[in-house]
Amino acid sequence: MTDPQVALMMLGIFIILVFLGFPIAFTLMAMGIGFGYYAYYDPSRMWRAYNRLTEDADGWTSFTTWIEGFYNNRIFDLFVNQTYTVMSNEVLTAVPLFLFMGYVVERANIVDRLFTTLNIAAKGMPGSMGVAALVTCALFATSTGIVGAVVTLMGLLALPAMLKARYDTSFASGIICAGGTLGILIPPSIMLIVYAAASGVSIVRLYAAALYPSLVLVGLYLTYIIGRSILQPSVAPKPTKEEVPDVPFAQLAWMLLTSIFPLAFLILAVLGSILFGLATPTEAASIGALGGMVLATAYRAMSYEKLRESVYLTVRTTAMVCWLFVGSYTFSSVFSYLGGEHLISEFVMGFELTPFQFLILAQLIIFLLGWPLEWSEIIIIFVPIFLPLLPLFGVDPLFFGILVALNLQTSFLTPPMAMSAYYLKGIAPPAVQLSHIFKGVMPYLGMVFICMFLMYEFPGLVFSLPDAIYGTR
Template sequence: MTDPQVAMLMMGSFVASILLGFPICFTLVAMGVGFGYYAYATPTWMDHPLQNTIFDLLVNQTYSVMTNDVLVAVPLFLFMGYIVERANIVERLFFSLNIAARFIPGAMAVAALITCAIFATAVGIVGAVVTLMGLLAFPALLKAGYDEKLSAGVVCAGGCLGILIPPSIMLIVYGAISGVSVVRLYAGALLPGFMLAGMYIIYVVMRATLNPKLAPKPPKEQTDIPARELFMMLLTSVIPLTLLILAVLGSILFGLATPTEAASVGAFGSIALAAGYRELTWHRLRDSVYLTTRTSAMVCWLFVGSWTFSSVFSYLGGHSVIEHFVIGLNLPPVAFLILAQVIIFLLGWPLEWSEIIIIFVPIFLPLLDAFGIDPLFFGILVAFNLQTSFLTPPMAMSCYYLKGIAPPHIQLTAIFRGSMPFLAIVILAMILLYNFQFLTTWLPDLVYGGAR
């Protein structure tokens, strides 16, 4: 077999392994070392088999991941999110927003979406947001008489917003992979992220206006709260978390701090916020540290495995085979984008976003220059796309997260049907984003100039 054929065998073996359920990060390492043992063999290899340079490559890749300054922001943002999640801050936030939005059709669903957007911004983990909002907002929506499909769609779609809205962990990982400035990615994702959240809210308000039975208004005695009391509720629940997020995000966007420095301030601020609410206990702090360590270790090992795998795959000529094949199709840029997004969409069924970004997106990155596509725009489009994979049956993970904690009488098919309109909104937003690409480039170019 030629080296490119071995590279294709390597990719096929990896895909088959993950479909069989093998751990992805260790499968990447095993494939990289196994095929690299062949790829980096020297003429004296048989005399000194343990001197094969694949082991040096693995060690160097591990060291480079551990010393990557950009990735330091990942555990800090994770810790910030886990502290916020466990300090019951979201419960206060949802209750206050529900009262504040009482005159808007579908007020509780609107409050749930805004809470999801704020909480997802702080956490950035789809499973955590959907699970917590499923425990907090979903029963409240059902108790208030809201349609179960609409309620399920609100929770599932709102929980995915953290992938896109800064400070998104996914954008940090994409920046480390692509070489695009994380600061520019945050600026580029800001308008599209809030555009999508706004489209969700507009859809809910329109549905509630056209069919009030889907989202009945709450009894007056539940919302008849004096303005002074409502102001104090918002001041103590919404303002502190919002200010923390704005401080973290603003310091990054205006160049006052690097993402890592801002993340450290956010982590400290979340501890101070939990302590201020008297919710900071040893048990919650311990759990947050444990979950942060576990998730960070997963991301780092994915990087180690992915970079080792990619180095061997590229050395064998695998990237060249794919590049020549795609360029040989003579596709226009829009067709290439559609092809890439369809592949990423399909990968979103069996894989998490971290695995897609770290393993498969680098295959497309070298092709962007050939098709004249801005990698910043491509990254934002991928972030939109990954939300569709969380909402599309039969492998819609956000729907399964909600089903796992929903009341027994809620059928999975009802959750799937509830997510379909929001899936259509995401696709519509992607179409708008492609036709109005300035939504992603205007703010970065305005603040930081045209340099990438």
């Protein structure tokens, strides 16, 4: 068996183990070290150790000599170096800080105030409660980037209110599921930080490039909610005064000032300082984490228990991401050393695909991978397989990254493995069936594909803002 065939076997075994439910990070590390021992095996080193073993009469010394010979393989040096590389990666330093900001904001009761205020402010619009729920999701997702947290919290807060207001169950469920996934795309997205670390693309350019597509996607969602509410009023009846009371203008202005402005200011301060070069992503994330604590304290929602829980969740999620990087770096290094990357490149080039066909194929694979895998696993493990192919087809990795971020919206919305639907079902009233939620998310899948098509037809949506701020590359 040739080395490239061993590499393909390595990839095949990994995919089988993932579907069997093995922990992905540790599976990557184990397979990387196991196959790497074969890839970097040097018989001369083992032979020298064996000679020393046979010449040494002392039992303990013989044992330590054998251990030394066993570990005399470059895969262990590679594993240690890759671990250190992840630990010293300046881009990844922003991940725990943004996570901490999100977890603190989640526990600060800010979202409750935000939804209530927007619901009152938008009561004259068609589908006003749905509009308020989506805008709240978008703002909350921007500050957290954690899909499960946004869908769960909004499901507890907005779904009962919409159902009480006689909203169609599928319509209400679809709004929350779709809005909850926006944090993957809208800056300061943690997913884009992870993609920047995996691809070497500038994170500030990624944030700038993601801004217009995210606004387009939110605009499509709002257009659908308002349009369907006008064409089919029964799915989103106008709220009564008991459901949404009239509030004097001065009181409404004060509610807007105290609920929307602080969170919007925090988001704009963090994002603006990154985009305009006033701070690095890590420095901006530090300010965001501190700002989240200040907001929670100002809203009298900060406590030792909530702080401890936020720190614990931050450490747990960060450890998962970083160990995935360690495993992925080790696995991909061995895979490439064995010739697997070259074999895949030759295989794909053999089809003589156009750049558009390549993008369709790559996005289809990522779309299918989104069913069994989390976005972090797709970005860290599988996206690097496509990255060496991008120059061959003339695809900019910046454009590819935003396209992937859009595509990963679908991984949370596509039945039967739509994770956002399961998050919502877990906390929804018993009358809300999974079939209702699946029915509600389907229109948003179509809008994601429309946004991807618009991106391809009008690349300026991606490139115009980063080029205007930072210049063309």
